[in-house]
Amino acid sequence: MGLRNFLTDAWSWLNYKPVMASTLDGRPHRALAPEIQVSWLPEDSIRRLAAYKLLAAYDSNQAGELASLTGNEAAAERREFGDPSTFVDTALAHLLGKSQQIIVPGAEHAGDDDASPKAVAAAEVQQRLRDWAEVELLPLRMQAAERKAVLLGDAVYLLAWDPAKGRVTLRTYDPGFYFPVMDDDADPGDYPTRVHLAWEIPEDPRKGLKARVRRITFELGPITADRGDREPARRYPWAPDRPSHLTCYLSDAEWSIDDLRHGQTLDELPLEKATFRTRRDGQVLDRLDLLIDFIPVIHISNTVDDGEHFGQSALAKVMQALDELAETDTDSARASATTGAPIIGLAGARAELDRVTGRPKPLAVQPGTIFQLADGGRMDVLDTSGQLAELRARVEEIRDRAAVNARLPAVSLGTVDPTDVPSGYALQISLGPLDSLIDSMRLARAHKYALLLKLVQRLHQAGRAEGWLSGPTLPARLVFGPHMPTDRQAILDEVVKGVGAGVFSLETGIRMLQDAGYPIEDARQEIKRIGAAQQPAAHTAQTPNAAQRTT
Template sequence: MGLRNFLTDAWSWLNYKPVMAGTHDGRPHRALASELQANWLPEDAVRRLAAYKLLAAYDSNQAGELAALAGNESAAERREFGEPSVFVDTALAHMLGKNQQIIVPGAEHASDDDPSTEAVAAAEVQQHLRDWAEAELLPLRMQAAERKAVLLGDGIYLLAWDPSKSRVRLKTYDPGFYFPVLEDDADPGDFPDRVHLAWETPEDPKQGIKAKLRRITYELGPIAPPTRSVTMREGLAWREPVEDETGGVLLAPGDTHVQETGAIERVYPWAPDRPSAITCYLTDAEWLLEDLRHGQALDDLPLNKATFRTRADGEVLHKLDLQIDFLPVVHISNSIADGEHFGQSSLAKVMQVLDELAETDTDSAKASATTGAPIIGLAGARAEVDRVTGRPRPLAIQPGTVFQLSDGGRMDVLDTSGQLAELRSRTEEVRDRAAINARLPAVSLGTVDPSDVPSGYALQLSLGPLDSLVDSMRLARAHKYVLLLRLVQRLHQAGRAEGWPVGETLAARMVFGPHTPTDRTAILDEVVKGVAANVLSLETGVRMLQDAGYPIEDAREEVRRIQARAALSEVVPRTGPADPEANSDQQVV
């Protein structure tokens, strides 16, 4: 009968859009993106990529254009004034805070009089990570990845060791290229053992380039004997096992063969006491789209028709052993995992409100046209006749126009200013509803006059929904950045970077700055009174000033400076006018 199915999944909040569920089986409309119908695309990724495409259209004010391509002709007149983009940028700015800082617990004790070995090691790793973040422009790359995560629900970081720069390189990818191989019974918080980064490159008839599919694969597997790059007779790059003079298989330096299990084990620098039999393999290949048959899964493309890419040092990227036991890919989720591997966009709950806002803006634009250039009806006016056609010419109304009316003639003007005022009021109402549901109060969007806020306490209460939003977003990312910084340390250890310690990697974390404005003067006064009254320690007070935005780099060092100056002021006598009573006492003695 052609009845549509009731779909409930991670992207069912978009089912109300005809372009999202345009067919009875729930597949997106072809106008959404023709590439979503590609043969190689996994079936479970179609709706996810369609959601990404639709969210990107809202972000770039192209939702009306997309709806028009799907058959809604009236959508071509849709007015879009950028509210989705403002919501995304506001949520992103508050989530990241004013600054981001890498902290290794225990490093603050390295400046003690007798610091422990652990504190010195933590301070050393912390400085190395901060230097790497500055060289790799980490804040800028975080902005790029996190904006994708806030808008689309997901962001991707890719790490790779660069021998020429002797440091780890960080790259961000669009989540539309990300295709993890997930097990049916796997926990959504666990990271998969195999990940694909895949996309199509269009054909170029002028240069004779055909349409291709590129797939970069990172996968964990048992350690195998080493291989080397070779060129086949057909001119294709390949890898083959390295053999000794007798034809036997060799082992890589540092690898050992375990007779009991038959496996090959390796000791990694970050786990010197725990041999591992797992390594990560990298494959980077291309296929011609014409060589792929319908129904071939992305995870099982024919290798005999693939063209493997070659790295700058000549290594063929076909199951290349990276000498690490983890995947150098970090997936950032915008929401806390609840049975789903992928995150949810910050616009998910307000999509229909944004549509209502765009429709109201469209109606307001139409009403403003009739208000600025009103419709006028004339009765008893003589219209000028066109001598060529013999038909009356349309009357042109402009400043200074005079019409001669006959007896009983009149002029009526259609006044739509009242409807325009109502539409503007409706626009503000819908915008407030969108801000409330998105947990972005009007004060955070900058639409509230500061003079309208009765008190600072009232302002703090109004920011309550924003606080909960930022807390949940940061909680969803906390362990991902711990993982990212741990992988950075391990890749530097694997690359034998100078200065990086060998051994267990330390747990570093990313600390985001305050997301709301603070009254620095009030906090300073509070700290001064609290420390003077001995209800706050000097260390706590300095840390409060640091969180408020005062330029204090090291709280521990700042405390030592304050104590040193206080001790010096007690030793050095005060200068100034002499006390007459003190002088008289000295004379008597």
């Protein structure tokens, strides 16, 4: 009967768009996903990649251009003024906060007089991680990766040991290149034991190169014995007391598209047709033993896992509102054209004749134009200013509705006049939905960044980097700065009064100032500086001056 299937998956919120589900089986339109003709692409990745492309089109104001490719000719006139990009950038700014800081629990006690060896070790690891983050430009790479996570729902980090630099390097990959191999009975939240990073390289006629597929594979597997009499196990620096039989193998190869047969998916490409890449030192990357027992790929999801391995875009719940907003902007632009250059009807006017054709010339209205009208003649002007005002009000209504559903209040988008806010308490209440949104997004990332920092430590140990000693990996976490504006002066007054009255300790006051955004890196060190500054002042106050001694 030609009935469509009812699809429910991680990207079913896009089913309302014809380009996303243009066929009876729910496959995307070829203009959106030409990958559907690619034989090596996994079947379960087609809709995900199509959703990424559609979201990227909205972000770059190309949704109308994409719709016109599917036969919607009216979409070419669509007005797009960057509202999706504004939503994404706002959510990203609040997610990251003004700063990001690496914390190793226990490091704050390293400066105590009776500091334990664990506290000293925690402080050393914390400082080394912070130095690595500064050299490796971690905040900059996080900005790039997290914007993809907010927009597309996913982001990918890749860690690797660089012997030339003597440190771990961090790279970000487009999530469209990420293909984890999940077992049928595996929990989607589990860490996969095999991960592909793959993409298609277009042909280059000038160099005589055909279209190719490049696949970088990380796979956990049993250690291969070098000799028959050697036990296939090793002790890693982070677990010297526990032998391990697992290691991670790296393969990096290319295949010509012509060598692939239909039905050979990414995980089944023929090895006999592969051309393996070679490392700078001459090592062929064919199941290269990395001497680690983990896969150095970290997948970031924008939302908390609810049974799907992949996350959901921050625009998911407001896509239809964004479409309505663009259509209303388009109608408003058309109405403004007729308001600025109105349609005029003349009756009884004498038009000048064209000497060549003998037909009346079209009339043009310009400043200072005078029309001679016959008796009973009149001029009627079409006034569309009322419709334009209604359309502008409609735009604001839809934008506010989208902001509410996206949990991005108008005050966070910068569209509210500060004088319209009655009080700071009212402002705080209005930001409640934003608080829950940011808490949820940070919760989805907390364990992933803890994993990233753990793998950074282990890769430095595996590479025998200077100062990174063997031993258990210390837990570390990434702390995001405050996402809401704070009244720093009010908090400073509160700290001064509270500490002075003995209501709370100086250390608690320092932490309150840190949370408010004051540039205090270490609470303990700041307390010592305050104490050192107060001692000379107290000594001066107790020492009598010259006049007192003479008296």
